[in-house]
Amino acid sequence: MIKDLAVNVLNLEKAYGRVWALKGISFSIGKGEIFGLIGPNGAGKSTTLKILATLIPPDRGRAEMMGHDVVRESEKVRRLISYLPEEAGAYKNLTGYEYLRFMARLYSNATGKDEGEMLELGVELAGLGTRLYDKVATYSKGMTRKLLLARALMVVPRLAILDEPTSGLDIVNAYEIRKRIKEFSREQGVSVLVSSHNMLEVEFLCDRVAIMHKGLIVETGTPEELKAKYGAENLEEVFVKASRRVTYG
Numbered sequence: 001m002i003k004d005l006a007v008n009v010l011n012l013e014k015a016y017g018r019v020w021a022l023k024g025i026s027f028s029i030g031k032g033e034i035f036g037l038i039g040p041n042g043a044g045k046s047t048t049l050k051i052l053a054t055l056i057p058p059d060r061g062r063a064e065m066m067g068h069d070v071v072r073e074s075e076k077v078r079r080l081i082s083y084l085p086e087e088a089g090a091y092k093n094l095t096g097y098e099y100l101r102f103m104a105r106l107y108s109n110a111t112g113k114d115e116g117e118m119l120e121l122g123v124e125l126a127g128l129g130t131r132l133y134d135k136v137a138t139y140s141k142g143m144t145r146k147l148l149l150a151r152a153l154m155v156v157p158r159l160a161i162l163d164e165p166t167s168g169l170d171i172v173n174a175y176e177i178r179k180r181i182k183e184f185s186r187e188q189g190v191s192v193l194v195s196s197h198n199m200l201e202v203e204f205l206c207d208r209v210a211i212m213h214k215g216l217i218v219e220t221g222t223p224e225e226l227k228a229k230y231g232a233e234n235l236e237e238v239f240v241k242a243s244r245r246v247t248y249g
């Protein structure tokens with residue numbers, strides 16, 4: 001039982017037409033905790049993140065952020081979170097700096113938070129040096145992802161929802177992004193919900209993980225607990241064993 005909860009999800013179900021993307025999942029995230037949803041394509045990770053980001057409603061069940069219901073109190077929830085979608089882009093005609101300033105201004109208008117402070121933090125988090133003053137159109141995928149991550153974190157949300165933050169990036173860029181997320185969460189006490197199908201990444205990054213398979217959570221625990229339970233060397237092996245158990249009973 002986690003005392004200080006940032007997120008509490010209870011029996012969430014979601015269907016797209018006849019496809020049940022979520023078949024009743026429950027989990028909670030503690031304050032300052034980095035929680036990973038891992039699973040293969042189609043497991044329901046993005047759907048879960050979108051519900052928590054207030055973008056789509058669940059069909060059944062409920063989710064609360066700091067005690068606020070994501071459907072009934074979506075406005076309040078939006079002030080507590082930031083969301084990095086899997087396929088996000090930044091305005092290509094702006095420089096990275098202009099993009100961060102624009103987003104800081106929007107967020108400041110909505111919440112009253114200090115624009116200058118957010119921008120300063122954003123510049124530091126992006127870590128793009130003088131390239132920050134070049135147009136986004138000239139950025140590599142890794143640079144764009146760093147900029148978008150900086151945008152998501154500079155507002156210092158209570159919960160950062162990051163959908164596949166390192167997908168499609170090379171080893172060095174992926175490593176830097178993971179490191180940044182972890183350091184930021186530790187320094188600021190920000191809770192993080194991250195989805196990934198890269199089990200090794202999740203093992204490095206997350207305090208606890210939930211393994212998803214076909215719309216269900218088949219295991220939850222710290223990477224160490226899960227490895228010990230399944231006598232596995234890494235989470236990849238845990239996943240194979242846990243999902244086999246569900247598939248074959």
Ligand SMILES: Nc1ncnc2c1ncn2[C@@H]1O[C@H](COP(=O)(O)OP(=O)(O)OP(=O)(O)O)[C@@H](O)[C@H]1O
Pocket residue numbers: 016017019020021039040041042043044045046047048197
């Ligand atoms: N807008 C949609 N319309 C119809 N079906 C959808 C939609 N979005 C997702 N699905 C289906 O719901 C299921 C769960 O998808 P979801 O994107 O949540 O999985 P995921 O674990 O995030 O996968 P990925 O790693 O590929 O992003 C899949 O079967 C998917 O095809």
